[in-house]
Amino acid sequence: MRRPNGHPIIARILDWTMRPMEKLRPKVVGRATGRVLEVGVGTGLNLAHYDWDQVQSWVGIDPDPHMRVRAEPRAEAAGQSGQILAAGAEALPFDDGAFDELVITFALCTIPDVDAAVAEMRRVLVPGGRLHFVEHTRSDHAPMALFQRAIHPVWTRLSGGCHLHRDAVALLQEGGFEVEELYDHGRTPLNLSPVHRGVARRA
Numbered sequence: 106m107r108r109p110n111g112h113p114i115i116a117r118i119l120d121w122t123m124r125p126m127e128k129l130r131p132k133v134v135g136r137a138t139g140r141v142l143e144v145g146v147g148t149g150l151n152l153a154h155y156d157w158d159q160v161q162s163w164v165g166i167d168p169d170p171h172m173r174v175r176a177e178p179r180a181e182a183a184g185q186s187g188q189i190l191a192a193g194a195e196a197l198p199f200d201d202g203a204f205d206e207l208v209i210t211f212a213l214c215t216i217p218d219v220d221a222a223v224a225e226m227r228r229v230l231v232p233g234g235r236l237h238f239v240e241h242t243r244s245d246h247a248p249m250a251l252f253q254r255a256i257h258p259v260w261t262r263l264s265g266g267c268h269l270h271r272d273a274v275a276l277l278q279e280g281g282f283e284v285e286e287l288y289d290h291g292r293t294p295l296n297l298s299p300v301h302r303g304v305a306r307r308a
Contacts, residue, residue: 129290129302130154130210133237136304139205142166144194144226145212149176152183161205166192194222202231210239213273223280227307236282236305239290240273241298269298283308 131154134143138159143151146165155163163185167173173189180189192198195218207226216222226236254270278284282305290300 129239129300133210133239133302134208137206137208137237140203141206141208142197142199142204142229143208144197144222145209145215146176146180146189147172147210147212149179149189151208151210152176152179152185155183157183163188164199164204165189166194166197168193193217194225196221197225197229199229201228202234203229205231205234207234207236208238209236211241213238213240213276214267214269214271219271219276220280223276223282227281230307232307234307236277236307237303238273238277238305239300239302241269241300242271242273274301274303277305281308282306 127150130151134151134154135156137155139161141155141160141163143163143165146152146167147169149165165176165180165185165188167176167189168191170191173191176189177186180186190198194212194216207230209226213219213222230236274284274287284303284305287301287303290302
């Protein structure tokens with residue numbers, strides 16, 4: 106998730122560069138049901154893809170004001186006005202077990218303390234609750250993995266805190282989630298990172 110100060114230009118760039126991944130969003134958010142928390146709402150590109158008839162309640166969080174200002178009109182269009190909160194994933198302002206399901210899309214890469222965030226996501230889920238995710242991950246091809254690490258210092262500054270070399274699936278498993286479904290969707294538009302979609306359950 107992006108740092109709270111953010112930048113309006115980065116918000117605009119990410120809003121544009123993430124559109125090629127649009128076809129994956131319905132496969133992730135369209136399955137969310139019950140009381141749903143979306144972690145890292147960003148510019149709100151997921152909001153058009155929920156099956157709102159299956160969602161009892163929805164709350165989104167993002168610490169970046171420039172992302173939220175772009176997401177808010179999309180939330181209003183979806184009938185979710187006022188439900189986007191200024192909060193980071195490392196300290197979620199919700200009670201234990203407050204949500205039936207969570208959604209996170211292309212956000213684990215940007216959270217500064219990702220281990221704390223995974224622990225918090227597990228905490229606010231009901232026992233057995235599901236996490237729907239799509240994330241880019243560290244390459245399993247050694248030369249590309251080395252390249253990801255080499256360009257990381259520059260990449261993360263230009264991309265709102267994105268870490269190309271994180272293994273999103275392993276982070277969820279190590280944080281107490283059981284990955285029940287996992288699909289490989291090739292690579293990001295810039296061909297830098299494998300993209301995985303899946304469902305993980307709170308163990």
